[in-house]
Amino acid sequence: MRQVPQLSATPRIRELIPLLWSRLGSSRTLFVLAILLCLTDLVIHLLIPMMMEFYFNFLETGELDKVRNLLVGFNIGLLVLTVLGLIGHYLKQNNMSILHRNVALELADHAQRLPLEKAQASHSADLQQRIYWDSNKVTLLPVTIFNNMGTQILMLVFASIYMFTLQWQVALGVFLLMPLCLLGSHLLRHRLMNIGKRVADQESVLKQCQQDALQSMDMLRAFDVQEWMTDRFVQERKKLNDLYMRRMWWQALVHTLSVTSALLIAWGTILTVAWLAVQGKIHIGALMAFFILIWRVYNPLLALGQLWGQIQESKGAAIRIASIWNAAKEPEHQGEAKEPSRGTIQDTGLTWHNVQFGYEEHAGIQEAEKQPHGAESGASAPLLHQFKLALEPASFMAIVGSSGSGKSTVAKLGAGLLFPSAGTVKVCGAATEESAEHARQFVSYVPQRPYLYAGTIRDNLLMAKPEATEAELIEAAAIAEAHAFIQALPDGYNTVMSEHGNSLSGGQKQRLAIARAVLADRPVWIFDEATSALDLETERKVMEAILRRARERGSSVLVIAHRLTTVQEADTIVAMENGKIVEAGTHAELLEREDGLYRSLWRQMDGSLALNTA
Numbered sequence: 001m002r003q004v005p006q007l008s009a010t011p012r013i014r015e016l017i018p019l020l021w022s023r024l025g026s027s028r029t030l031f032v033l034a035i036l037l038c039l040t041d042l043v044i045h046l047l048i049p050m051m052m053e054f055y056f057n058f059l060e061t062g063e064l065d066k067v068r069n070l071l072v073g074f075n076i077g078l079l080v081l082t083v084l085g086l087i088g089h090y091l092k093q094n095n096m097s098i099l100h101r102n103v104a105l106e107l108a109d110h111a112q113r114l115p116l117e118k119a120q121a122s123h124s125a126d127l128q129q130r131i132y133w134d135s136n137k138v139t140l141l142p143v144t145i146f147n148n149m150g151t152q153i154l155m156l157v158f159a160s161i162y163m164f165t166l167q168w169q170v171a172l173g174v175f176l177l178m179p180l181c182l183l184g185s186h187l188l189r190h191r192l193m194n195i196g197k198r199v200a201d202q203e204s205v206l207k208q209c210q211q212d213a214l215q216s217m218d219m220l221r222a223f224d225v226q227e228w229m230t231d232r233f234v235q236e237r238k239k240l241n242d243l244y245m246r247r248m249w250w251q252a253l254v255h256t257l258s259v260t261s262a263l264l265i266a267w268g269t270i271l272t273v274a275w276l277a278v279q280g281k282i283h284i285g286a287l288m289a290f291f292i293l294i295w296r297v298y299n300p301l302l303a304l305g306q307l308w309g310q311i312q313e314s315k316g317a318a319i320r321i322a323s324i325w326n327a328a329k330e331p332e333h334q335g336e337a338k339e340p341s342r343g344t345i346q347d348t349g350l351t352w353h354n355v356q357f358g359y360e361e362h363a364g365i366q367e368a369e370k371q372p373h374g375a376e377s378g379a380s381a382p383l384l385h386q387f388k389l390a391l392e393p394a395s396f397m398a399i400v401g402s403s404g405s406g407k408s409t410v411a412k413l414g415a416g417l418l419f420p421s422a423g424t425v426k427v428c429g430a431a432t433e434e435s436a437e438h439a440r441q442f443v444s445y446v447p448q449r450p451y452l453y454a455g456t457i458r459d460n461l462l463m464a465k466p467e468a469t470e471a472e473l474i475e476a477a478a479i480a481e482a483h484a485f486i487q488a489l490p491d492g493y494n495t496v497m498s499e500h501g502n503s504l505s506g507g508q509k510q511r512l513a514i515a516r517a518v519l520a521d522r523p524v525w526i527f528d529e530a531t532s533a534l535d536l537e538t539e540r541k542v543m544e545a546i547l548r549r550a551r552e553r554g555s556s557v558l559v560i561a562h563r564l565t566t567v568q569e570a571d572t573i574v575a576m577e578n579g580k581i582v583e584a585g586t587h588a589e590l591l592e593r594e595d596g597l598y599r600s601l602w603r604q605m606d607g608s609l610a611l612n613t614a
């Protein structure tokens, strides 16, 4: 796996360029070729004053043959250079697209591998802004520096040399005054970088606002608060406009400073050479060449000031991508990860051994930028402390408890989605903190709110086992009580679902997620409130079918449920409170405990009727 170098919190150009260079991969040679071919623009610009000098000098001496040859040669050269330049621009654009693709893909991959709580504490629209838009600004750097700035610098150098050959005293004066034009953007570089970062931050806030509005249309309409959301959007947009205006003022200031100093140099030079020509100290050809050359100096000076400002803004975007780039990833497998085969797994259990876990405060990706010197975000008091639990192979265990007691956290630790800060979680003998990906291959995890992708129902189920046969697909759907409703849809398994499966009911979505988990056929199944949206009868049928299937396959089942009817048959029921296990036993054993938590939950659920039927 490619080593990802760490960037400073405020990345410097000398860090960014080698990193981007390495991400160009096999396109590096073509990139260099593109930059060289783009220099034809420069050659054309420099040939014009040279041609003018010869042209006027030949006219002065009446050498008309030479004038004709000069014009023919110049036009042929111009045509060739223009074609080469076009090829260069095509190659440059192509390489920039490749570079942006590579960097954005790497950032997207890194974001996918962030620890779950970090990824979930960051708004998806903000991550998207960093991955695609900020990375785009940063990947423009090589072109801005090597092509745009490089061309302008070379133009300056050649024009200055040419000027030196014409009249060295004037050229020296121009040369010494040149740095004045860069002074403005250099002095304002920190402000330009900060405003670039603030604009990118605020663009991200606006995107978050937009995404929230689009994803909560039903809530906004139900509460009749579209105006509230519109006001929020308007306020954030106003802040962005203010920032755009502020950025425009800073850019205008840089531009004005560069233009004023470049104009002063240009007009000073023109007046000086005109005076020298009147004195008869330079020829008419040299005078014409000087008049053209001075704009070959003026334009680069102006452009360099502005490009330097653009680079500072790209550095602002680089701060935002550095916080993803530098973030720690979840544990990865060292060496080659082997796909576990169902038949070779001896231990199909799941154990939490002396586990310590607490959610980080300010875990979001944007928080890293606020921490001084990249300090780690603070961990709150641990939710789980010395937590011990074992799901025996081929057994059925349930976890119950009041809301916020830590049930889902225990389940996510077991599924390899969260990692203990101390202690070990082992799935089928594999420690999650050694390799999350490896351990996850043993688990089928179904959350309360499953995610369905835009696409067909078939695609959504087959993602768990792409090679599954039609019979396996239907069997899994039948176990989840989903086959009947899928068949009733106009296109059956080929029905295309809208985003998030919004065209289905909550219970239908849950049943598809269960079917997906059954199809995956892993040795450990974890259902976190996975049947909460089903009616009692369907829930009972689904649970019976799942347990039957698990027994046949020798799989272990962990169920988290508030509806206790789901867990009565469990081999062990564990009751949790404030991150601790307060009791464990079978349904009958726990009901016998007079002041037990389980008994009290059972009473709350169904009162005396439930107790009588127990």
Ligand SMILES: Nc1ncnc2c1ncn2[C@@H]1O[C@H](COP(=O)(O)OP(=O)(O)OP(=O)(O)O)[C@@H](O)[C@H]1O
Residues within 6 Å of the ligand: 117, 120, 359, 360, 383, 401, 402, 403, 404, 405, 406, 407, 408, 409, 410
């Ligand atoms: N991503 C997170 N970031 C920070 N705190 C979290 C996060 N997820 C859960 N918590 C906190 O951890 C505690 C335990 O949450 P958890 O979801 O494990 O409880 P639970 O027993 O499953 O609750 P419920 O029955 O309501 O689903 C709660 O106080 C919750 O606020």
